Amino acid sequence: MTFKDLREFLAILEEEGQLIRIEDEVMPEPDLSAIGRAAPDMENGPGVFINKVKGYKYSVVLNVHGSWQNHALMLGLPKETSVKEQFFALDKAWSAYPIKPVWVENAPVKEVKITGGINLFEVLPLFRVNKYDGGFYISKALIVSQDPDDPDNFEKQNAGTYRLQVKGKDLLGILPLPFHDIAIHLKKAEERNQPLPIAICLGNDPVLNFMSSTPIEYFQSEYDFAGAIKGEPIELTKSEVGNLDIPARSEIVLEGYIIPKERKIEGPFGEFPGSYSGARLMPEVRIHTITHRINPIFENLYLGIPWTEIDYLMALNTCIPLYRQLKRDFPEVVAVNAIYTHGMGVIVSTKSRLGGYGKAVAMRLLSTPHGMPYSKIVIIVDEFVDPFNLQQVMWALTTRVRVDKDVVTIPYCPGMPLDPSSEPAGMHTKLIIDATTPVAPDHCRETELIEIPEKTDFWMNYLKNLRQRKGGTNDAMSQM
Structure with a gap:
């Protein structure tokens, strides 16, 4: 089963019994958020297509990634494929x-172009994702930006997911946290006091949304990875302004720029840890152009107490980068389960090469680009323990952990500021639990002191005399 865009994937979901269509008219609030909350709690969590939203012209789809069955179909696998597989x-x-x-x-996304009289409320069926959000939010956007120092470098172009608060007909708030790639681009633009052009792409091939929320390296391309996952190239086109590379088959693209050196209140917003993140000063985006397909589908994402769609979306795409970074340095690592709250909790299975190996693996994970700010609880288990099987993990915890030597806390570390337990926001105490079977050290500890070699005193005097003779020769030569 192959698909090139959201519409073709929805057809696959429907064929597989993983899509429900609602033809009755629904209210934007509270119906859309309630549907987004209900769908992932259903058996096999289907996607939901809402044809009519009161007060709006266009349809909405929710929970596209919101089950392991949908996730498997996105990867081109049978929907019954296990998480480990x-x-x-x-x-x-x-x-x-x-x-x-x-x-x-x-490109299909260029079927309709709007360059004047921008009004987001006429194009997007907007709603509050959670009751006490600071406004309408766009929570499932692929946002494209370029490195101002090297705008023609395709690998440095970023396609990331960042929350957007609708503040006016053509104005959005955005949350670019310091460890995000777009924050690097914005910093460079603001050093020049220049706006940063961006393209906000909505309703994408699900693999593109998957990759835009994946923590890959700065010099790697989300589009190149999406092509690898699909086994075929992604189709791109150019933005109307700014020469940005955007998905050719997105439903809607909002083109604009981040206003330099201005910060306005953004939030609160119900975030992925299951709590509201509060309000803070954040940049704003001005929209100048909209392109979209005829009768575009608005795709948004519900976030709440896990599990919701975002937990499926940010699950395996967090596991694989961490796994590959660990395995490069620690080849004994077997698998990484970082599906819990975007990798704030991680379980790693590994064979232990030597005593204390589990703790070394954990500390390496905490120094990776994603593990550093996100991961705060790391559990290491043996290679024969399936990290995706919590019954086996609990067996390891209850039979392998000696609290006085296997539990380590590291205070004052970088943390995820959206985590309500970080104090102050963005700082954590990290926890390592080594639940591996103890491995003896390679050698017993020796305490017998090394003796001074015989004739050491003789050679000490010999070397001193030799130095003095050479020093005298040099002094004599300097007087000639």
């Missing part, structure tokens, strides 16, 4: 990176 299938596809995109003319 999906992990290894994704890792295998990862090795095909990069598969370069192709650029196309007459």
Whole structure:
């Protein structure tokens, strides 16, 4: 089963019994958020297509990624494929990176163009994702930006997911946290006191949304990885302004720029840890152009107390980068389960090469680009323990952990500021639990002191005399 865009994937979901269509008219609030909350709690969590939303012209789809069945279908696997099997299938596809995109003319996303009188409320069926959000939020956008120092470098272009608060007809708030790639681009633009052009792409091929929320390296392309996962190139086109590379088959693209050196209140917003993140000063985006398909589908994402769609979306795409970074330095690592709250909790299975190996693996994970700010609880288990099987993990915790030597806390570390337990926001105490079977050290500890070699005193005097004779010769030569 192959698909090139959201519409073709929805057809696959429907064929597989993983899509429900609602033809009755629904209210934007509270109906849309309630549907987004209910769908992932259903058996096999289907996607939900809402044809009519009161007060709006266009349809909405929710929970596209919101079950392991939908996730498997996105990867081109049978929907019954287990999480562990999906992990290894994704890792295998990862090795095909990069598969370069192709650029196309007459892209479907350019069917309708709006360059004047921008009004987001006429195009997007907007709603509050949770009751006490500070406003309407766009929570499932692929946002494209370029490195101002190297705008023609395709690998430095970023396609990331960042929350957007609608503040006016053409004005949005955005949350670019310091460890995000777009924050690097914004910092460079603001050093020049220049706006940062961006393209906000909505309703995408689900693999593109998957990759835009994946913590890959700065010099890696989300589009190249998406091609590797799909086994074929992604179709791109150019933005109307700014020369940005955007998905040719997105439903809607909002083009604009981040206003430099201005910060306004953004939030609160119900975030992925299951709590409201509060309000803070954040940049704003001005929209100047909208392009979209005829009768575009608005895709948004519900976030709440896990599990919701975002937990499926940010699950295996967090596991694989951490797994590959660990395995590069610690080849004994077998698998990484970082599906809990975007990797704030991680379980790693590994064979221990030597005593204390589990703690070394954990500390390496906490120094990775994603593990550093996000991960705060790391559990290490033996290679024969399936990290995706919590019954086996609990067995390891209850039979392998000696609290006085296997539990380590590291205070004052970088943390995820959206985590309500961080104090102050963005700081954590990290927890390592080594639940591996103890391995004896290679050698017993020796305490017998080394004796001074015989004739040491003789050679000490010999060397001193030799130095003095050479020093005298040099002094004599300097007087000639």
